[in-house]
Amino acid sequence: MDLERSVGIVETKTATLxxxxxxxxxxxxxxxIAYETYGTLSPAKDNxxxxxxxxxxxxxxxGYHSSSEKRPGWWDDYIGPGKSFDTNQFFIISSxxxxxxxxxxxxxxxxxxxxxxxxxxxxxxxxxxxxxAQKLLIDSFGIQKLFCVAGGSMGGMQALQWxxxxxxxxxxxxxxxxxxxxxxxxxxxxxxxxxxxxxxxxWNNGLYEDNASPRKGLALARMVGxxxxxxxxxxxxxFGRNPPRGNLLNSDFAVGSYLIYQGESFVDRxxxxxxxxxxxxxxxxxxxxxxxxxxxxxxxQCRFLIISYSSDWLYPPAQSREIVKSLEAxxxxxxxxxxxxxxxxxxxxxxxxxxxxVINGFLKMPVDE
Amino acid sequence: MDLERSVGIVETKTATLxxxxxxxxxxxxxxxIAYETYGTLSPAKDNxxxxxxxxxxxxxxxGYHSSSEKRPGWWDDYIGPGKSFDTNQFFIISSxxxxxxxxxxxxxxxxxxxxxxxxxxxxxxxxxxxxxAQKLLIDSFGIQKLFCVAGGSMGGMQALQWxxxxxxxxxxxxxxxxxxxxxxxxxxxxxxxxxxxxxxxxWNNGLYEDNASPRKGLALARMVGxxxxxxxxxxxxxFGRNPPRGNLLNSDFAVGSYLIYQGESFVDRxxxxxxxxxxxxxxxxxxxxxxxxxxxxxxxQCRFLIISYSSDWLYPPAQSREIVKSLEAxxxxxxxxxxxxxxxxxxxxxxxxxxxxVINGFLKMPVDE
Numbered sequence: 001m002d003l004e005r006s007v008g009i010v011e012t013k014t015a016t017l018x019x020x021x022x023x024x025x026x027x028x029x030x031x032x033i034a035y036e037t038y039g040t041l042s043p044a045k046d047n048x049x050x051x052x053x054x055x056x057x058x059x060x061x062x063g064y065h066s067s068s069e070k071r072p073g074w075w076d077d078y079i080g081p082g083k084s085f086d087t088n089q090f091f092i093i094s095s096x097x098x099x100x101x102x103x104x105x106x107x108x109x110x111x112x113x114x115x116x117x118x119x120x121x122x123x124x125x126x127x128x129x130x131x132x133a134q135k136l137l138i139d140s141f142g143i144q145k146l147f148c149v150a151g152g153s154m155g156g157m158q159a160l161q162w163x164x165x166x167x168x169x170x171x172x173x174x175x176x177x178x179x180x181x182x183x184x185x186x187x188x189x190x191x192x193x194x195x196x197x198x199x200x201x202x203w204n205n206g207l208y209e210d211n212a213s214p215r216k217g218l219a220l221a222r223m224v225g226x227x228x229x230x231x232x233x234x235x236x237x238x239f240g241r242n243p244p245r246g247n248l249l250n251s252d253f254a255v256g257s258y259l260i261y262q263g264e265s266f267v268d269r270x271x272x273x274x275x276x277x278x279x280x281x282x283x284x285x286x287x288x289x290x291x292x293x294x295x296x297x298x299x300x301q302c303r304f305l306i307i308s309y310s311s312d313w314l315y316p317p318a319q320s321r322e323i324v325k326s327l328e329a330x331x332x333x334x335x336x337x338x339x340x341x342x343x344x345x346x347x348x349x350x351x352x353x354x355x356x357x358v359i360n361g362f363l364k365m366p367v368d369e
Numbered sequence: 370m371d372l373e374r375s376v377g378i379v380e381t382k383t384a385t386l387x388x389x390x391x392x393x394x395x396x397x398x399x400x401x402i403a404y405e406t407y408g409t410l411s412p413a414k415d416n417x418x419x420x421x422x423x424x425x426x427x428x429x430x431x432g433y434h435s436s437s438e439k440r441p442g443w444w445d446d447y448i449g450p451g452k453s454f455d456t457n458q459f460f461i462i463s464s465x466x467x468x469x470x471x472x473x474x475x476x477x478x479x480x481x482x483x484x485x486x487x488x489x490x491x492x493x494x495x496x497x498x499x500x501x502a503q504k505l506l507i508d509s510f511g512i513q514k515l516f517c518v519a520g521g522s523m524g525g526m527q528a529l530q531w532x533x534x535x536x537x538x539x540x541x542x543x544x545x546x547x548x549x550x551x552x553x554x555x556x557x558x559x560x561x562x563x564x565x566x567x568x569x570x571x572w573n574n575g576l577y578e579d580n581a582s583p584r585k586g587l588a589l590a591r592m593v594g595x596x597x598x599x600x601x602x603x604x605x606x607x608f609g610r611n612p613p614r615g616n617l618l619n620s621d622f623a624v625g626s627y628l629i630y631q632g633e634s635f636v637d638r639x640x641x642x643x644x645x646x647x648x649x650x651x652x653x654x655x656x657x658x659x660x661x662x663x664x665x666x667x668x669x670q671c672r673f674l675i676i677s678y679s680s681d682w683l684y685p686p687a688q689s690r691e692i693v694k695s696l697e698a699x700x701x702x703x704x705x706x707x708x709x710x711x712x713x714x715x716x717x718x719x720x721x722x723x724x725x726x727v728i729n730g731f732l733k734m735p736v737d738e
Contacts, residue, residue: 184604184624185596191625192592195632198619199585201570216568223561224593227554232685235553241655250567253652255553256560263564283622286610313682316601
């Protein structure tokens with residue numbers, strides 16, 4: 001544990017918030033939001049940054065839950081004292097999305113009506129709903145305006161949605177490795193994951209018990225997903241055609257045993273229903289293209305930083321450029337950087353001095369520039 | 370059924386051939402090979418072309434099995450009177466690979482010792498073994514030298530293997546959308562497919578009954594595979610973000626219901642064990658890279674035509690260029706074309722006037738050129 005530039009030991013808290021009317025008409029009551037904060041909220045409450053996580057993320061974005069935790073939060077490379085999201089200056093809020101399974105309202109939550117977990121009776125959740133839930137949380141802090149909303153992949157969709165759902169509520173918006181809507185191929189990979197879960201005999205229409213969950217289906221979904229987060233080059237460098245190390249685990253190749261391990265460890269920390277809900281939220285998110293997208297983004301008032309990654313074939317740079325083009329057409333202030341990386345879609349999560357520089361520069365720019 | 374340029378009604382025959390000692394030391398006895406032929410073998414037996422199929426293909430490469438068959442063989446666009454592989458001129462032989470499930474010896478064959486299907490007790494089969502089995506078939510025709518061996522994807526690996534297993538047995542070699550070895554990513558996608566089958570409760574260590582086979586696992590494997598055979602662009606054009614047509618089939622999107630349909634229809638025509646055997650043959654095939662590959666290819670004496678496709682991200686053009694580079698380094702005669710297509714890996718199977726021209730030109734070139 002390197003504590004020099006770390007936010008140190010942190011804790012996930014849960015806020016019990018009011019009713020939330022969802023896009024589909026259902027009402028969530030109460031709305032539970034798991035969150036963490038790093039840094040100190042200024043007296044004027046004008047230094048808050050909301051970071052939004054991706055598909056399998058959670059509220060634990062930085063620091064450690066205990067001194068024995070092996071790995072810090074998922075964006076610890078960018079959040080901390082002296083880091084891009086500098087906790088000496090900013091108050092960082094990270095919350096788990098609704099529909100997820102890391103403390104916010106979702107399929108594993110207890111349905112107050114039945115006294116049992118919702119399972120697949122949990123209502124459909126959209127990216128916009130996730131943002132609405134985050135808004136309840138931000139309001140609970142008495143914050144009138146966020147200095148920035150930032151996120152990669154699904155987190156980028158949330159950030160983009162923030163900019164148009166609450167145009168006068170954020171000064172800056174940072175969108176990494178994201179898209180204004182999923183392409184057919186992105187939907188296709190998610191669909192295979194969902195079908196793997198639905199094909200598991202333990203699926204039981206989403207009403208499985210905790211000790212008989214569709215583990216194999218969820219593991220397969222994660223394996224497929226994991227391939228798409230990496231790049232051909234990165235996999236070549238990491239595994240090549242090497243034989244497996246350690247246990248054979250049913251694969252003749254290192255890359256196979258790695259994927260099997262990733263799949264199996266994922267099911268210990270994620271819920272199959274949530275996987276379906278959250279991937280559907282991703283697939284259904286659509287701000288359109290071209291003129292339609294330009295129109296959708298026209299309410300935005302914040303300043304944008306869009307970052308894409310040369311090796312990201314799942315959310316290719318062309319999707320980021322669509323956002324940029326439409327923002328420019330709508331006469332918004334937008335900065336765009338395509339970083340040359342080889343780590344694929346995961347690039348936005350990984351240490352990258354250039355990415356730090358770009359985010360630092362963006363956040364330090366005078367607001368009226 | 371367009372019979373003008375078709376080979377017409379054809380029949381898959383089965384040759385019962387002698388013993389075959391496999392790469393792993395096992396002996397296949399007898400060796401059954403399902404095959405079709407189109408055109409007429411010349412008296413000098415010097416006009417034979419062997420075409421080799423890909424992962425899910427079979428011996429039925431051209432023509433129709435009956436007047437009611439809806440679709441002709443898998444390479445009918447290129448095989449027939451006046452087509453690239455012109456049956457007015459050439460005698461085309463197409464055979465099913467061993468390890469497969471379309472008539473040649475494979476896991477669904479009866480093990481003469483037990484009187485029951487081999488299932489997962491069928492021996493491991495390599496690409497080289499597939500070529501050895503084809504050699505037995507070619508020998509049975511009394512052919513001394515093939516005018517050409519041609520194939521795409523796994524068929525290209527077989528063609529490449531022919532050129533070094535039997536250097537003086539072929540005049541020309543055509544390799545489409547192929548690779549001298551699978552990358553980590555190619556292995557990874559196959560591994561997910563295999564794991565999907567292994568995760569199916571009907572798997573039973575590969576000793577399943579025909580009426581209780583791992584259908585769901587095999588369907589998932591096919592869904593994953595199918596995504597990789599297409600391109601992002603092609604899927605966008607074909608499906609976009611459209612809702613499903615007809616039955617919902619558990620998907621919110623057209624691309625999802627298409628994949629589900631592809632998966633479900635595949636299990637009616639393919640065996641799960643064969644899927645494992647053949648993908649393992651693919652993953653284990655390795656002629657190396659650079660100098661190692663150059664050395665592996667040094668015995669070849671034939672003339673090569675290598676074709677790759679701009680949109681093929683599963684077998685990217687760089688893999689074809691590796692073959693070309695090593696052939697050139699080994700001072701072989703090689704022609705290389707990268708075709709600009711948008712259909713992804715499937716491009717080699719699809720009608721393409723440019724591909725026709727290239728193959729026609731290659732086959733018509735004087736042999737000593």
